[in-house]
Amino acid sequence: EAGVAQSPRYKIIEKRQSVAFWCNPISGHATLYWYQQILGQGPKLLIQFQNNGVVDDSQLPKDRFSAERLKGVDSTLKIQPAKLEDSAVYLCASSFSSLPGQGPEQFFGPGTRLTVL
Amino acid sequence: LAKTTQPISMDSYEGQEVNITCSHNNIATNDYITWYQQFPSQGPRFIIQGYKTKVTNEVASLFIPADRKSSTLSLPRVSLSDTAVYYCLVGDYNTGGFKTIFGAGTRLFVKA
Numbered sequence: 001e002a003g004v005a006q007s008p009r010y011k012i013i014e015k016r017q018s019v020a021f022w023c024n025p026i027s028g029h030a031t032l033y034w035y036q037q038i039l040g041q042g043p044k045l046l047i048q049f050q051n052n053g054v055v056d057d058s059q060l061p062k063d064r065f066s067a068e069r070l071k072g073v074d075s076t077l078k079i080q081p082a083k084l085e086d087s088a089v090y091l092c093a094s095s096f097s098s099l100p101g102q103g104p105e106q107f108f109g110p111g112t113r114l115t116v117l
Numbered sequence: 118l119a120k121t122t123q124p125i126s127m128d129s130y131e132g133q134e135v136n137i138t139c140s141h142n143n144i145a146t147n148d149y150i151t152w153y154q155q156f157p158s159q160g161p162r163f164i165i166q167g168y169k170t171k172v173t174n175e176v177a178s179l180f181i182p183a184d185r186k187s188s189t190l191s192l193p194r195v196s197l198s199d200t201a202v203y204y205c206l207v208g209d210y211n212t213g214g215f216k217t218i219f220g221a222g223t224r225l226f227v228k229a
Contacts, residue, residue, distance in 0.1 A: 091160050091161075093161075106153075108160025108162065110158075
């Protein structure tokens, strides 16, 4: 079974530039998550999709971050414009979400390491 | 969503059993307890999940007391390759999918 794919793996940009990250979840997984992980901290959920609908984006800085999952499969996370504090690893995860009442396992991709100079 | 509290770091030696305890005093009735492992430069990886009592799989055991306000991840006979960060999460499945929060995790150092 193929895992969660993310690209690019690394990205270096200047502050105020724009950047986009791509994620392809495991086939058949309805739920897709984007996390931000700053060095030394646990992952912080930015946005959660169920199919192509947003379930939770309460921690997404909407003035600069946006995400979409148009066909309920792959997803794109964009930052525009980037700030120095956006330097982090951006992780995408997916889960099957087939069992109501049971928290399903999340499968994580390798992440994209973003450095903002 | 219930917050979790874990030790920041732990040290162990190869071949020992390691127990990492997580506190989640505000756990809700529908919440499940899940543990993830993360190596440097990789995404977290699922280890084990449980609701109450004891759960065991091929890599770990999870002990949950009756009041469910804490849980203990037990790693039998650790090796150097078990050096990683371990996260305890509580969360539940709702109509929108599984919702949870990652804390800072416990950094486990296994020494030779």
